[in-house]
Amino acid sequence: MIAFLGAGSVVFTRELLADILSFAELRDVTLALHDIDAERLETAEAIARQTADQLGCRPVITTSLDRRRALEGADFVINSIQVGMHAATVRDFEIPAKYGLRQTIGDTLGVGGIFRALRTFPVLGSIARDIEELCPDAWLLNYTNPMAMNIGYLAAVAPKVKAVGLCHSVFWTVHDLAELLGVPLDEIDYSGAGVNHQAWLLRFEHRGESLYPRLDELLEREPELRRRVRMDMYRRLGYFPTETSEHSSEYLPWYLHHDEEIARLRIPVGDYLQISADNVAEYHSVRNALKNGENLDLTREATEYAPQVIHSMVTGTMRRIHGNVANHGLISNLPEGYAVEVPCVVDRLGVRPERVGDLPAQCAALNRSFVSVGQLTVQAALTGDKRMVRQAAMVDPNTAATLTVDQIWELCDELTAAHGDLLPEALR
Numbered sequence: 154m155i156a157f158l159g160a161g162s163v164v165f166t167r168e169l170l171a172d173i174l175s176f177a178e179l180r181d182v183t184l185a186l187h188d189i190d191a192e193r194l195e196t197a198e199a200i201a202r203q204t205a206d207q208l209g210c211r212p213v214i215t216t217s218l219d220r221r222r223a224l225e226g227a228d229f230v231i232n233s234i235q236v237g238m239h240a241a242t243v244r245d246f247e248i249p250a251k252y253g254l255r256q257t258i259g260d261t262l263g264v265g266g267i268f269r270a271l272r273t274f275p276v277l278g279s280i281a282r283d284i285e286e287l288c289p290d291a292w293l294l295n296y297t298n299p300m301a302m303n304i305g306y307l308a309a310v311a312p313k314v315k316a317v318g319l320c321h322s323v324f325w326t327v328h329d330l331a332e333l334l335g336v337p338l339d340e341i342d343y344s345g346a347g348v349n350h351q352a353w354l355l356r357f358e359h360r361g362e363s364l365y366p367r368l369d370e371l372l373e374r375e376p377e378l379r380r381r382v383r384m385d386m387y388r389r390l391g392y393f394p395t396e397t398s399e400h401s402s403e404y405l406p407w408y409l410h411h412d413e414e415i416a417r418l419r420i421p422v423g424d425y426l427q428i429s430a431d432n433v434a435e436y437h438s439v440r441n442a443l444k445n446g447e448n449l450d451l452t453r454e455a456t457e458y459a460p461q462v463i464h465s466m467v468t469g470t471m472r473r474i475h476g477n478v479a480n481h482g483l484i485s486n487l488p489e490g491y492a493v494e495v496p497c498v499v500d501r502l503g504v505r506p507e508r509v510g511d512l513p514a515q516c517a518a519l520n521r522s523f524v525s526v527g528q529l530t531v532q533a534a535l536t537g538d539k540r541m542v543r544q545a546a547m548v549d550p551n552t553a554a555t556l557t558v559d560q561i562w563e564l565c566d567e568l569t570a571a572h573g574d575l576l577p578e579a580l581r
Contacts, residue, residue, distance in 0.1 A: 191218060242429045341358065352394070478504070543561060
């Protein structure tokens with residue numbers, strides 16, 4: 154049985170369901186859909202039934218506004234909740250913007266990531282407790298951001314829960330580079346490691362030869378290609394980062410507070426506000442399409458890891474993915490216990506992360522500043538120490554490069570008041 158928490162994220166749910174039900178061995182699976190919004194849950198159920206009809210399969214589909222009912226007897230729990238929804242995202246952007254703090258996505262690091270994490274932790278902790286009680290052998294497949302902070306928090310509060318964070322950024326990085334270089338994707342061998350949204354392609358090869366020299370030649374020939382943040386990072390650091398330029402720009406102190414760098418690297422400040430609004434619009438579009446009896450568009454390249462993970466564990470088909478897990482000796486020059494993104498083997502035995510050892514020194518140095526923000530955020534939630542929330546913002550690279558410490562303190566006070574009872578009580 155697969156439980157979907159946050160099933161009202163309808164576009165994401167549609168894609169996952171289409172991938173899951175495309176596997177012959179999973180066509181009669183039981184799907185338990187849960188959301189706290191009755192209308193969105195109704196829409197998610199309609200998507201599930203329409204998807205099954207279009208694919209000609211007959212899964213058992215149940216829905217519940219009660220999370221505990223959805224979790225009873227689950228083998229897999231897919232988590233895609235967003236606490237506070239679009240309104241909270243707007244606050245995470247508009248309030249910092251008043252202080253002159255620029256963000257692009259705001260869901261992973263920086264003040265946006267910190268406060269998204271603090272809104273998510275109380276619900277995530279409750280989910281973990283329910284799993285321990287109702288389905289202790291289930292695998293928790295987490296998609297909710299900030300990924301590293303959430304996996305780090307779970308490792309601290311519920312170490313017995315079998316949790317892995319899933320993100321397609323490594324795959325899509327290689328996919329896009331393959332297209333750029335004109336090399337067939339299925340002929341590329343690659344391996345990445347670091348932290349989620351700031352991992353590095355440590356190996357990137359075609360038939361045993363590194364593709365980095367070919368990328369270097371292309372960048373020399375095409376100066377416009379160099380006008381992207383992660384191309385700039387790659388040229389200076391020597392390893393390609395595995396998340397988009399929009400994401401990557403706000404994890405660093407070098408770009409967003411310089412107008413000329415924003416122009417040079419074409420950085421879309423505030424980009425996620427429109428993405429979030431578009432997601433709301435697409436929800437309504439899908440809901441209306443279902444009401445009108447229209448078919449869903451199920452044609453896409455299957456890339457999400459959760460369906461592959463579930464299929465591998467059910468059938469024993471071995472796969473190698475990149476997953477987010479607690480760092481227990483996996484990357485030796487990053488902090489022990491916090492979340493890292495590493496290659497993992499998946500089969501009937503579960504998700505088994507591979508030891509990477511040391512990252513290149515320059516990559517680990519950037520990762521450590523990234524991790525410091527998350528560790529302080531997790532500790533703030535664990536201890537109820539309000540100062541640690543502000544300290545997390547103080548050590549965030551982009552925030553520290555932009556604001557004075559007094560401004561950071563004042564900004565955190567205002568965001569705390571704005572988010573109110575969505576935050577842990579001790580931190581309000």
